[in-house]
Amino acid sequence: MTALSFRLCSSPLICRATLDHHATDASFIRRAADLSEMSAGLTSPHPNFGCVIATPSGKVAGEGYLYAQGTKPAEALAVEAAGEFCRGSTAYLNMEPGDCHGDHTAVSALVQAGVGRVVVGIRHPLQHLRGAAIREMRSHGIEVNVLGEDVQSKVLEDARKCCLLVNAPLIHRACSRVPFSLLKYAMTLDGKIAASSGHAAWISSKLSRTRVFELRGRSDAVIVGGNTVRQDDPRLTARHGQGHTPTRIVMSQSLDLPEKANLWDVSEVSTIVATQRGARKSYQKFLASKGVEVVEFDMLNPREVMEYFHLRGYLSILWECGGTLAASAIASGVIHKVVAFIAPKIIGGSKAPTPVGELGMVEMTQALNLIDVCYEQVGPDMLVSGFLQPVPDLLPVIPSEDATFEIDPSVNPFESSIIFFYKTWDLYGSFSNFSPHPIRMPYGDGYRTWSSVEHYYQANKFVGVENPLAHDCVEKIRTAKSPEEAAFIGRSKQRQQPELVRSDWEDVKIEVMYMALKCKFSTYPHLKKMLLSTAGSVLVEASPHDLFWGGGREGEGLNYLGRLLMQLRSEYLGESSVSAENTSLAL
Ligand SMILES: NC(=O)C1=CN([C@@H]2O[C@H](COP(=O)(O)OP(=O)(O)OC[C@H]3O[C@@H](n4cnc5c(N)ncnc54)[C@H](OP(=O)(O)O)[C@@H]3O)[C@@H](O)[C@H]2O)C=CC1
Numbered sequence: 050m051t052a053l054s055f056r057l058c059s060s061p062l063i064c065r066a067t068l069d070h071h072a073t074d075a076s077f078i079r080r081a082a083d084l085s086e087m088s089a090g091l092t093s094p095h096p097n098f099g100c101v102i103a104t105p106s107g108k109v110a111g112e113g114y115l116y117a118q119g120t121k122p123a124e125a126l127a128v129e130a131a132g133e134f135c136r137g138s139t140a141y142l143n144m145e146p147g148d149c150h151g152d153h154t155a156v157s158a159l160v161q162a163g164v165g166r167v168v169v170g171i172r173h174p175l176q177h178l179r180g181a182a183i184r185e186m187r188s189h190g191i192e193v194n195v196l197g198e199d200v201q202s203k204v205l206e207d208a209r210k211c212c213l214l215v216n217a218p219l220i221h222r223a224c225s226r227v228p229f230s231l232l233k234y235a236m237t238l239d240g241k242i243a244a245s246s247g248h249a250a251w252i253s254s255k256l257s258r259t260r261v262f263e264l265r266g267r268s269d270a271v272i273v274g275g276n277t278v279r280q281d282d283p284r285l286t287a288r289h290g291q292g293h294t295p296t297r298i299v300m301s302q303s304l305d306l307p308e309k310a311n312l313w314d315v316s317e318v319s320t321i322v323a324t325q326r327g328a329r330k331s332y333q334k335f336l337a338s339k340g341v342e343v344v345e346f347d348m349l350n351p352r353e354v355m356e357y358f359h360l361r362g363y364l365s366i367l368w369e370c371g372g373t374l375a376a377s378a379i380a381s382g383v384i385h386k387v388v389a390f391i392a393p394k395i396i397g398g399s400k401a402p403t404p405v406g407e408l409g410m411v412e413m414t415q416a417l418n419l420i421d422v423c424y425e426q427v428g429p430d431m432l433v434s435g436f437l438q439p440v441p442d443l444l445p446v447i448p449s450e451d452a453t454f455e456i457d458p459s460v461n462p463f464e465s466s467i468i469f470f471y472k473t474w475d476l477y478g479s480f481s482n483f484s485p486h487p488i489r490m491p492y493g494d495g496y497r498t499w500s501s502v503e504h505y506y507q508a509n510k511f512v513g514v515e516n517p518l519a520h521d522c523v524e525k526i527r528t529a530k531s532p533e534e535a536a537f538i539g540r541s542k543q544r545q546q547p548e549l550v551r552s553d554w555e556d557v558k559i560e561v562m563y564m565a566l567k568c569k570f571s572t573y574p575h576l577k578k579m580l581l582s583t584a585g586s587v588l589v590e591a592s593p594h595d596l597f598w599g600g601g602r603e604g605e606g607l608n609y610l611g612r613l614l615m616q617l618r619s620e621y622l623g624e625s626s627v628s629a630e631n632t633s634l635a636l
């Protein structure tokens with residue numbers, strides 16, 4: 050079996066006219082993405098939608114963007130602006146419309162105006178909305194091209210990336226069930242965020258601080274730790290004009306906070322204090338009397354707090370804390386992006402605070418590398434920003450129509466039902482690697498029995514490595530009492546002692562899994578029958594954590610387990626149709 054690839058490669062023979070066409074599509078999609086951000090800082094953060102309507106000769110006829118939740122959709126505004134030029138035109142949308150209220154306003158506007166073609170940057174990131182508007186437009190006879198699926202090339206891929214970035218908060222929030230979090234700090238050239246005394250006003254220039262006000266205006270909330278309140282008495286308001294002002298959140302375990310503080314003045318904007326359950330009840334009462342909301346947590350940590358604010362509907366959070374809380378937030382995996390203003394100043398001081406406290410790392414190889422790093426000079430300062438977690442790519446979960454068809458011709462990816470499986474006790478739980486179905490696989494000179502596919506898969510990470518410790522690992526995993534234990538040993542060893550992992554693991558792991566699955570489904574006829582009974586459906590492992598083998602919570606994962614099962618199903622279906630043909634020939 051060859052490794053599966055679901056991205057269709059662009060043909061090397063792609064012609065000049067197609068390239069020009071792609072360049073035009075790409076530039077209008079980029080424009081739609083830029084437009085979609087026009088409301089940033091003016092209203093509460095929301096999904097960003099922009100629409101450009103272009104005539105067949107490539108002229109912009111109308112544009113629109115969603116101003117705020119519940120206001121007229123970008124598509125309707127663009128149609129109004131383009132008027133009679135809509136007929137036969139192409140509409141460019143950075144993101145598939147999300148028909149949240151069932152009123153089809155965006156799609157109806159395009160259909161009724163007679164738009165002939167729609168180019169979509171990315172599908173809607175939310176599973177319950179994804180694909181619906183695209184299907185609806187197609188059902189009305191509009192040609193819909195989704196970037197990366199129906200049309201592909203380098204220039205379109207770059208444009209698609211702009212669409213992902215412009216809705217990064219929504220995509221991250223959908224995938225990780227926490228709001229999008231941006232850690233911002235200002236530091237001196239020698240890496241300090243304050244003097245040893247704690248004094249920090251100011252490190253960065255006025256121009257940089259104006260940029261911070263803009264960042265605040267694009268956020269639902271700004272967070273600091275208790276110590277920053279004690280040291281700085283901050284206001285944390287967005288003083289960037291008439292724009293949106295975020296809620297202020299303080300995280301304090303001790304509630305050993307001052308009675309007089311700018312944040313307790315809630316006349317213009319609210320403040321929420323997140324604290325440990327039971328902390329200083331009398332002080333909690335005092336805060337309540339000031340109009341400050343206090344929320345108690347059983348475990349006050351960044352993840353719990355972020356999950357809570359996700360449930361309250363927050364999309365985007367700006368962390369403006371010191372290094373203590375920043376380290377805790379990074380360690381709990383809730384920070385998605387970092388923005389650092391670096392001022393050309395030196396303050397010194399071996400005890401002066403730094404932007405990120407203790408992370409427990411001891412070697413430089415453990416350092417977290419930022420992705421998509423940008424550098425910009427802001428007045429005298431340098432602004433460095435980048436992602437700590439890549440914006441999840443929405444493309445692969447339900448692969449392109451052609452590619453899915455390649456794996457399993459019975460599947461029509463956007464019309465088929467989706468069967469999710471995850472826990473072994475679920476309806477299709479036997480598809481999980483953790484299902485208790487032992488397999489017998491070649492090993493060394495003979496065969497060995499493995500208690501589950503997971504046991505076999507995890508052990509294979511260490512097979513063939515000439516180190517007794519790797520051999521021990523294989524045996525420990527093989528004799529693990531449960532698939533969970535096997536997974537735990539395999540994953541932690543891989544993390545702690547990467548030198549024990551075979552060097553070709555990334556190249557062979559899909560093949561290893563495929564062979565194990567093939568053995569499992571061939572050994573147990575009832576499992577094979579169950580797999581065949583799903584023909585025509587897309588299989589998705591609904592693992593919220595494993596974004597390689599699983600499909601993620603909102604379809605952001607690569608779903609390789611589901612793909613391999615579909616591949617296997619297709620092979621079995623092929624075999625049964627060949628044997629049916631042979632039988633009928635024999636008759
Ligand atoms: N230059 C810049 O960009 C910035 C500079 N600063 C400077 O940094 C210094 C303060 O730094 P620092 O002490 O690190 O301040 P933090 O903002 O990180 O506050 C730390 C406090 O956060 C609270 N906290 C609640 N939960 C947690 C948790 N899970 N993990 C860690 N902390 C938690 C605790 O408050 P409690 O003790 O109340 O329980 C803790 O003492 C000041 O001098 C300030 O001027 C601060 C922000 C930005």
Ligand SMILES: Nc1c(N[C@@H]2O[C@H](COP(=O)(O)O)[C@@H](O)[C@H]2O)[nH]c(=O)[nH]c1=O
Binds near residue numbers: 258273277282369
């Ligand atoms: N010192 C420092 C920053 N510090 C951050 O700004 C907060 C003060 O905000 P406010 O009271 O609204 O002006 C402070 O508590 C800390 O979070 N920020 C920067 O951009 N540059 C700086 O040099």
